[in-house]
Amino acid sequence: MPDAPAPRSRLRLRVSPAAEAHVRAGHPWVYESSLRAQNRGGDPGELAVIYDRRDRFLAIGLYDPDSPLRVRVLHQGTPATLDDAWWAARLDAALELRAPLFGPDTDGYRLVNGESDGWPGLVIDRYARTLVVKLYTAAWFPHLPRVLALLADRFPAFAVVLRLSRNIQQRAADGGLYDGRVLAGNVGNGTVVFHETGLAFEAEVVRGQKTGFFLDQRENRRRVEKYARGRRVLNAFSFSGGFSLYAARGGASEVISLDLSAHALASAEQNYALNPKLTAPHETVQADVFAWLAHTDREFDLVILDPPSLARRESERAGAIRAYGKLAADGIGRLARGGMLVSASCSAHVSAEEFWDAVRDAADRSGRTWRELHTTRHAPDHHASFPEAEYLKAIYVQLD
Template sequence: MTKVILKRKIAPRIANGHPWIFNNEINNIEGVVTPGDIVDVQFADGSFAGRGYINPQSQIVVRLLTRKKEEINTAFFYNRILKAWHYRQKTGYIENCRLVFGEADYLPSLIIDKFNDYFSIQTMSLGMDKWKPAIVKALEQIFNPKGIYERNDVPVRELEGLPQQKGFLSAPFDTTIEINENGLRFMVDIQNGQKTGYFLDQQDNRRAIRHIVKDADVLGAFTYTGTFEIHAAHYGAKRVLGLDISESAVAQANNNARLNGLENIVQFEAMNAFDVLKQWVKDKRQYDVVMLDPPAFTKSRENIQKAITGYKEINLRGMRLVKNGGFLVTSSCTNLVSPELFLQTIAMAAKDARKNIRQVTFRAQASDHPIIWGMENTNYLKFLIVEVSDI
């Protein structure tokens, strides 16, 4: 087997369990390099570091799959996926969940979302993509699914020399699926929806608003298909208005409202939230609760400052729209923005808005997206509720 020998001075994260090995951490490679193949990795002293797949075209040259001298084969992937399923069963994520969360489940670059008996998968690196037949076979053996769909229409694959593509990995099926979450019904479009079709990572956080929205006038921005807003209506809000720039998302959100019999309480409109919130601040509109769930503002470290500016501005506007003593619910899914930096940004927004804030809750994503200490990319979602009052 081809061997990758690491330099003597490498980031301690590799010894501490992180699976990524960058080009500048490699001293030399012994043997033939075939992109996507399995290689052994050794520390400079000759000791075994792990076994993983290689792609010299990628910025991350090697992604480790195991720290043991075990064979990487079809059985390996079956056992890893089964272990991931056992974890979800133990933690209560059974019906709809992220079954495999990449590095957090020791399967780098693999995402599998489970929606009832249907599965949506992403293989975002060459090495993982080569094992797609083994992954599909494992899902068939463990779950006997009604359908498997590939959502590999993500730009990150191009960095690995892979095409963007999507399609059935099983017999064709109706890709619009109804799921249940917290006693509510939602339609999931796993063929055309964002990411794998639905944001499962907020499912626990959507329950966290249940007390603050009772009898409230609620505004939600960046609603996508309306999950937070429909939860607010379900939990007793008087009125809920949701905004999203996508007309198709708004149509789906209004359908979801009707599906739950809440269309008289919650409505959705296609608007650019950035522009609308700015204008509504000028108009002195006020809400008991404002909820913000914007998309990631950056995918690269070079644009972090731009992302911080965006988060600060949108939260400043949100706070100014909250009545004295009301609540701001805000999130960030940008993994490059640390939890500490996110809270600092909210504090700066409060200062500029001349508001006092009092933390109600601060948490990460649902536990079916487990966090591995030392792997910052697994601790990506920040969810915050604060009470907002005048200075």
């Protein structure tokens, strides 16, 4: 009988002084370009220990040899054993953070928000009795059974759906995983009805965008509801109608959902139908938002602009800032006197101040008297613990 292979030594890494300082300060990413030495090659998902220049423990994280983001840090500071108890405590900390946030009228929210909850490259969203686990790195593949066991202990009889970022889907297929795979329970036709502050929505958990719904705009939707009474509301880039339903419940006189996608508008109509107590007239318009705003003569009292990201990479930042300004200007042009513009951005490459200033400049250039009511950032279940995680921002402006 051949001898069993000797156990491999721990994967040990050293990084540049700058990366060392960033990790020590709590930053969760180590890039390939920051590596200065490692004792051997590593496998996806292997735990890599980073040592500082004095050969002291600095951090431990998930290693991904196929990604320029080479290590996603799980723990830094003093040495720790990442055993079952450690993983359980890490998950429970994220769940305890959400416990006081939502009442019985809300069963759709983010349970784990990636790096900001200490789970780098992994998010978990809840939709009623379905959990959606989305992975952004193949480094989580070997740890998926542990994650599922932890969830089964805390959410017995819940369905679990796996979603995968596009860049790892081929590697997932090699291990029998695929985007939209139902890992536990049953989700029927792939849609799940959940509730957000008492409103019913459908989440397309198997094939929908992100994890099936845009949960991150909940707080802005709630704020829009408070301003909607008696107003003619335009919800541009409406997707499945989140802002539209809140405006209707807030007493809007009419609501227009505007989107280029026929599928999105059908979802908006379906969500409206799920809430028979909503009585405001609801119209859907399929059109390119930029072109429609530039040419329509319709007038509104509340215009909501919530486009998809206009800067998916740093090179698109300047163009995106100009586009946000143009969009805000066209939205303002459709506002009646006393009307309100709510403009949002999910472009991580555009800073909050850059975005807000683009909207403020559009308000200045309109020649109308205006005042800024609010600026907002991330919802509490989508908190951002480091700069690269910050993406969401919105501004509320009222014009004469």
